[in-house]
Each structure stands twice: as C-alpha cells, then as structure tokens.
Amino acid sequence: MTDDLNDLKNKWQGAKKSQSSQSMDVQEIMTLSKKKMKSAIVMHLKNIIILSITLVVLFLFFKYVAPLQEVLSQIGIALMIGGLVVRILIEFYSIYLSYQIDMSDTAMQNSNSSLEFFKFRKTIHGSVMYTILGLYTLGFYALTPEFSLYFSTIMMVLIDGSYLVIAVIVGYFINVGIKKEMKYLQELLTIQNDLHT
Amino acid sequence: MSNKKSLFEKLFRDYQAMVRQMCLGFMKGDEDDAQDLAQEVFINTWSALDSFKNTSSHKTWIYRITVNTCLKYIRDKKAGNQIRIDLMQEQIAEPENQSKQSEQQHQSLYRAIGQLSEVDRLVIMMVLDELDYKDIASVIGINEGNLRVKIHRIKKNLKKILEND
Numbered sequence: 001m002t003d004d005l006n007d008l009k010n011k012w013q014g015a016k017k018s019q020s021s022q023s024m025d026v027q028e029i030m031t032l033s034k035k036k037m038k039s040a041i042v043m044h045l046k047n048i049i050i051l052s053i054t055l056v057v058l059f060l061f062f063k064y065v066a067p068l069q070e071v072l073s074q075i076g077i078a079l080m081i082g083g084l085v086v087r088i089l090i091e092f093y094s095i096y097l098s099y100q101i102d103m104s105d106t107a108m109q110n111s112n113s114s115l116e117f118f119k120f121r122k123t124i125h126g127s128v129m130y131t132i133l134g135l136y137t138l139g140f141y142a143l144t145p146e147f148s149l150y151f152s153t154i155m156m157v158l159i160d161g162s163y164l165v166i167a168v169i170v171g172y173f174i175n176v177g178i179k180k181e182m183k184y185l186q187e188l189l190t191i192q193n194d195l196h197t
Numbered sequence: 198m199s200n201k202k203s204l205f206e207k208l209f210r211d212y213q214a215m216v217r218q219m220c221l222g223f224m225k226g227d228e229d230d231a232q233d234l235a236q237e238v239f240i241n242t243w244s245a246l247d248s249f250k251n252t253s254s255h256k257t258w259i260y261r262i263t264v265n266t267c268l269k270y271i272r273d274k275k276a277g278n279q280i281r282i283d284l285m286q287e288q289i290a291e292p293e294n295q296s297k298q299s300e301q302q303h304q305s306l307y308r309a310i311g312q313l314s315e316v317d318r319l320v321i322m323m324v325l326d327e328l329d330y331k332d333i334a335s336v337i338g339i340n341e342g343n344l345r346v347k348i349h350r351i352k353k354n355l356k357k358i359l360e361n362d
Contacts, residue, residue, distance in 0.1 A: 004359055005324075005352060008306060012325035015303040016218040024217075026209045029236060030202070033243035102248065103241040103265045104258055106338025107316075110265045183276040191268055194316035195337060197347075 044095045048088055055084045066147075073146040079139025083132045090124055111192050118184045125177040133174070137167055201246055209239060212259045215326065219260075222322045223267045225311035226304050238266045253335065260328065260336045264319050271315050312358050317351045324348060 062068065062077050097117045101110065140163055148156050216238050221231040241262050249258060310318050310325075316337075323333045334344045 004356055008309070008355070009325050009327070011303065011306040012218070012222075012322075015221070015306060016214055016326070018303070024209075024213060024232075024236065024239070026206055029209065029239045030205065030243060032236065033240045036240050037244055102245065103262050103269075104245045104248065105265070106261060106336060107264050107268065107319075108338025110261075111268070114269075180276060184272065187272040187275050191272065191316060194314050195339065 044098070048091050051084055051088050051091065055081065055088070058084070068143065068146050070146045072142050076139040076142030079135045079142065083136040083139065087132055090128065094121065094124065108192075108195055111188060111195060115185070115188050115192065118181055118188060122178065122181040122185060125174060125181055129174045129177075130171075133167065133170060137163070205243055205246060208242060208255060208259060212256070216259065216263055219263050219319075219322050219326070220267065222307055222310055222325075223271075223315070223318060226307035234267065234270055237270060238263050241266050254332075256328075257332050257335055260323065260332070264336055267319060268315060309355065309358050313351060313354060317347075317354070320344075320347060321351050321355060324351075 058077075058081055062081075068074065068077065094117075097120055101113045101117060103110065105113070141160065144156065144160060147159070151159070213235075217231065217235045220234040220238065221228070224230040224234060238259075242259065245262060249255075253261075310321055313321060320333065320337065323336065328336075330341055330344055330348070333348075334341045337344065339347070
C-alpha cells in the first residue's frame, strides 16, 4: 500500500509541476472577481427592488386611484400590502444568511452554514410562500365586493379570473423552487455525511 | 486596495499550480472544467481576502477555499443538471492531441482518484500534496484522530481501485 501511495505521490507531484508551466491571467481573475461580486449584489437586490416597486405601486393605487372605503376592502389591502412587506423582510434576512456562508471556513463549518441557509430557503419557498400567496389572494378577492360597485360583472369576472391564472403560475414556480432547494439540501446532506464518515 | 491587490497577486503566484492541480484531480482530468473551477477558487479567494484573519496560514486558507469551492461546484451542478454529472462519470478525460506518456500517466492518476467520492477525493489529494494531517484536519473541520481513520479507509479503497485497474 505504501509503494502504491508513493507511486501516486510521485505521479501527483509530476502532474503538479506541469501545472506550474501553465498560467492564468491574474488581472483577468481580479476583473472577473469584481464583476461577480457586483452581479451577486444586483442578483440579491433584484427581488427586493421588484417587490418594493410592486409595493409602492399598490400603495399609490389604493391611495390615489382607488381609495376603497369598506372595511372588507381595507382588510384586503392590508393583507396584500402586509404580505409583500413580510416577503421583502424575508428577502433581506435571506441575503444576511447567504453572507454568513464563508468560503474560507472549514469544509464542515461551510457545509453547516450552507445547510442552515438552504433549510431556511426551503421553508421560505415552501410553506411561507404559499401562506403569503394565500393571504394575498384572500386580500385580492376581498376587494371584489367594493370593486363590483364600479365595474361591470364581465369586467369583474375577467379581473378575478385573470388573477387566478397568475396565482396558479406563481404557485407552479414556487413548486419548482422548492424542488430545486430540496436537491440542494439532499446534496448537502450527502456531503455532510461523507465529511463525518 | 493596493495591499489587497498585491497580497492577491502573491497568493495567486504561490498557489496557482496547487489550486489547478487540485481542481484537475477533482474534475477527473477534465481540463476545461478544471480551468473554470480554478478560476472560481481565485474569485472566491479575492472575495474572502478582506476577511482573512491570521488564525491560519495562507496555505491552509487557500486549501479551505479550494475544498469548499470544489464541493459547491459539484453541488450546484448536481442540483442544477444531474445529466451533466452522470455523463462526467463516463467521460474521464481522454488525453488531448498531445498524447504524451506523462500526460497518460497523469490521466491514469486522475482516473484512479476519480473513482472515490468527492470528499474522499479531496482528502487524498491533500495527502498526495503532502499536507500535514493536522492541516488537512483543519481544512476539513474534523479532529485528527477521525481524519487518520478516514485516510486509512480511503487508502484501502484506492488500493482496491488500483488493483482492479
């Protein structure tokens, strides 16, 4: 076994020497690193920006375009806007957790913090997202009675019906997201198991 | 900023060959994937440079980033594209046009360690790189006793692989 290992060591060192003759461009790596750091920040902020714009548009719509008065409508607006606010806060926490994953930690620590992050994401993309979508839908349909005072029945059917289609599409993407998180989790658990044994 | 840049250049100069070699071993001799992976390691090194604390040597620190980047790379690929990885099991690189004897020897080395699990592959590559057990333990995050048991088991597996080759 020692001979085999020594033979492998010799081959390994020989292969390593041949790597010394090849070179990557340090400037290119630094440029790529800066670009990647920027795009990671943009990617993290993208969801927050989209959700925040939706929040502002909804707020302005209900404040200036359709200032609904009935209690049921007010509850509906609160559910829709509240759901979005909670979603934005969750997104911030998710970013915070992702920055806790330190690539220079030990493999075990890195795997633990990745596991914590993906467990959180699985919960968020699963039950929490479905709850928020459910409350948002409830809030949306709570506006129907007061809206129907101003719109024709056909118009109301179109509005309520099209929302349903959108909700189903969003539900589908939530499901796809959960499956992806599950794959990550399974992979992480396999790696953790390998690290332990 | 210039301090960061000069430190990065030094780390790059000193550990480039080691990182490339680890990545090549991890990717079972696939030059293109290894190149991507090595690039990713140095991108992560640059990103983590501000948080470097002098609690470990630069060498151990780079090994940690390399190991974590390799494991993340394979995790991302498996989660995002299972087929690609399945294909990878089969494609254990053929030597490119310049089929020199040494190149073939390197490929047989990558083929042998490529049959180990990802974690075992990383551990044995650090052993082949003659890193101290104490340092390997601090890269992986397990105690030295457990590491010795692990290495003993990996060596036994590797012996079986070599005998069957």
